[in-house]
Amino acid sequence: MSDGVEARDNEEKPVTRFSRGRLSRGRGLRKTTGCLTCRKRHVKCDEVKPVCGGCNRTNNVCHYDNKKSKTRVTQSSTRDRVENATPLQAEAEVSEDIGSTFDQLNNEVSALMTEPQAQNLSQENQHTVTTISNTTPCPHRDNYSMLDPEVNTPTDNNILNRVADFHFTHAIANLNNRGAPSTTSSNHNVENATARWVGLLFQDAVMQNEGLWNMNFEAEGFNIFGNSVAHSPVDSPELNEQCDLDRAANSPENPYLSERHPVLGQDQILEKRSWISESPIAILTHEHIAFETFVKHISEWMDLFDPNKSFAIHVPHLAVHNVGLMNAILALSVRYMSLNPSMKSMHKFAPNDALQYYYKTLHYIQQAMQYDTYKTSLELVATSLIISTYEMLDGSSKDWERHLHGVFWIQRSQVIHGDSKGLRQAVWWAWLCQDVFAAYLEKRKPFTFWRPTRNLDELSPHELAARAVYYFAQVVGYCAFEEVEAGKRDVLPRIARGTALRESLQLWRRHLTVEFKALPLMPPAQKEVFEPLWIHPPAFGVAMQLFHASNILLSLHCPILGDLRMYSNLRKSLNESIRAICGIAMALDDFASSLICSQCLFIAGLPLESPEQRCFVLGLLDRCRQRAGWPIRSLSDKLMNTWRSMD
Structure with missing residues (x-):
């Protein structure tokens, strides 16, 4: 009897384990303190305040981040909750963390900019935080892995990526200025995928370290309509509205034409007028040359496997009523013509001439992202492929790969594939031709995982x-x-x-x-x-x-x-x-x-x-x-x- 009691007592006693006092390799060994400048340079910091020894010797700006450890724990816990949440719950979880990280992001961005740029960004950032805190929750870059189980990228602590995150969040804030977001998972994925692609665009703009910061779009009279005539319809609003409703009610049965006239509600029809110019967009003489070069020459690349020649025939007609698509075409064409000076033209373009059109495209997309009808439009799908082609010409394989991935996000969120019919199908095949080229050179897998259903x-x-x-x-x-x-x-x-x-x-x-x-x-x-x-x-x-x-x-x-x-x-x-x-x-x-x-x-x-x-x-x-x-x-x-x- 006593032996049984003794055996039971031994079972209940916890096993004592001894160690040599080492910390776990998983945590505790890596220092998370030190100034931001030394950590960016990957050098040891003596943590002397207000200016550490390393920054004092190199005459660098010394800045400490006291909230880093707290932020890292918060981001980790938020990411854990997001991975096990529904899309709408994930939005709410991530949005709670956005406001607490803006002060830290401000300081990191300011360290990379000149003083005037940092002051302008600080004012803009303050307005963005106020906008986000007073609107519905918005998605964040870290929860995009929910869109694609094959894409599970860990949080990147690179400062340039975090600069892009700020502009990405600023673009998302514009989404919330008009009404509540859609509650369906498909619309949620479309919004997230498009916003993630916009984040890539702004990251490229930051890497350029010029241009976008200095451009004054208001002074140039830039607006998302294209010209002032679009602010007031030339015909009776009631008559135009009735024509739109009749056209939507009688959508063509041909699959190649039905995508041009989707069935829209009255509110959607009115919203679409907010980013479409009813009258043709006026362009300058040298821009006509670039536009014609795209229609007659560059579009042949994209239309190689499309018997309908969508980029040569359909896309130009969309562009004359959409500023973003028009500027994307001009950016691609001007860039191509500047790389090929032997082309016969009455106007010679310099390599940097394309940047102004590229930045105008970014500005337009940022403004138009507030409209749900734009996020699923043919104009946006075509714009994404043209910008990817622009990156292809630029010669940077990594930037091109990132943009090809961005187009993939948009296509998957909208279920665009090789049998989608119409312009969307043409965009998919043109994208795949680019992706396989880049994938082979980089020895990686192509991004697509679509499987044909037709024999x-x-x-x-x-x-x-x-x-x-x-x-x-x-x-x-x-x-x-x-x-x-x-x-x-x-x-x-x-x-x-x-x-x-x-x-x-x-x-x-x-x-x-x-x-x-x-x-x-x-x-x-x-x-x-x-x-x-x-x-x-x-x-x-x-x-x-x-x-x-x-x-x-x-x-x-x-x-x-x-x-x-x-x-x-x-x-x-x-x-x-x-x-x-x-x-x-x-x-x-x-x-x-x-x-x-x-x-x-x-x-x-x-x-x-x-x-x-x-x-x-x-x-x-x-x-x-x-x-x-x-x-x-x-x-x-x-x-x-x-x-x-x-x-």
């Missing part, structure tokens, strides 16, 4: 051509760095995945129509390294290039389990794809296909060993670059560096 035998020839971009995106994802590393640990699933992709490509090839076959072509005057192949229209030729580029990437990245015969067959397949890509490139001489053609040529050149073939591929790459005026960094140089590393 290949349901597609038209133009839709079959566009589907080649989709399969190429799948192969690029297969070749991403993380997938390659995972395949090294487990080879068999990677081989199975590669085999499945090959079968999908071959199934696509079996469904091709006669339009994808080569047409007769006059033989060249002298023998060439490769035989030219003429496939018309160019989009179909590019689709065949993408098919063969996908086969090359699979051959280079898929492990082989077989004998010498399998290796020989693989080598024959590689040579066939290389000849096809180079032969099609020899016959392509248009501007629209040059971008994707150059990427396929780059992939075709990777396994080449013959000096003659290498030199010929470099010549084809240079021809594509001359036609397109892009990329800024030559793919020829990148390909030669790859060859040097192989040799």
Whole structure:
């Protein structure tokens, strides 16, 4: 009996554990004190106040943040509550934390600016805090991971990102100035995704460290209508309103036209007039040149796989009644023309001329974000893609990648994909062409995870051509760095995945129509390294290039389990794809296909060993670059560096 009692007592006593007095590695070892300047420079701070020793030696401004630890705990607890909350509960939780962090953000931003800029920002910030505290809760940048389970970015403590957060919050404050936000989760996601993209735009403006801070939009007479005529309709308001109601009630059944006339309530129709100009927007003479360059030239990039030519036909008509879209077009066109001085034009543009239109676009979006009808409009969707193309021309791969991700947020929140019909579908395919290019160069997965629902035998020839971009995106994802590393640990699933992709490509090839076959072509005057192949229209030729580029990437990245015969067959397949890509490139001489053609040529050149073939591929790459005026960094140089590393 006593033994049982003694055993029970031993069970109830807590086990005593001894340690050597070390702090946990997870917490307590990293210092969170010190001045902001030393922490930004990643140097040790002696914490002497009011000016520490490091700042005294370097003559830097020394500033301490006494609320840092408290703010960090608050943000952490808020993030935990947000992850387990509904969208509306998450808004309320995060909005409680916004006001407490504005003082800290003011001080950090001021340390990066000149004194006049800091004073202006302080006044603007005070107004924004008042606006937010007196309105309904607004979303914050940290809770956007709820929109996409694949995107779960931790809080970034970089000061430039926090500067963007301030402008993002300022834009959100404008959303709340007109009515209560929508209570549906879809509208909540649309609002969050669009606002997050706006945050990226303002972060870029801060990184420029000029321009936006010094522009006086009011002095230039800038308004979201486009001109003063739009303030007062030229016809009777009652008559215009009735016409709008009749048009909305009789929405076209054609899916390509129904998106232009969505069914709107009377309040929405009146609200839409607040950001649309009823009369055409007046632009200057040199702006006409830039606008015409976009319509007749640059839009061909985006319309390569769109038989309706939406960016050349539909988007310009939207732009003449929308200031934001018009300025985005002008920014892209002026930037492109400044990078290509050889273009024939009566006006020569400098590289910085595009910045004023870029900043005007940001200003317009910030003002128009208060209208729900704008956040789901065709104008905003087109503007987002054009700004992404602007970043593509700018030459910074990281900035371009961030904007491609921003367009992805907007598209997913509005359920835009490759079968959306109309302009939204055209925007999606143009975005995917950009995304796969950037993803391959950065060795990452494309952002899209859409899966087509229609079978290949349901597609038209133009839709079959566009589907080649989709399969190429799948192969690029297969070749991403993380997938390659995972395949090294487990080879068999990677081989199975590669085999499945090959079968999908071959199934696509079996469904091709006669339009994808080569047409007769006059033989060249002298023998060439490769035989030219003429496939018309160019989009179909590019689709065949993408098919063969996908086969090359699979051959280079898929492990082989077989004998010498399998290796020989693989080598024959590689040579066939290389000849096809180079032969099609020899016959392509248009501007629209040059971008994707150059990427396929780059992939075709990777396994080449013959000096003659290498030199010929470099010549084809240079021809594509001359036609397109892009990329800024030559793919020829990148390909030669790859060859040097192989040799």
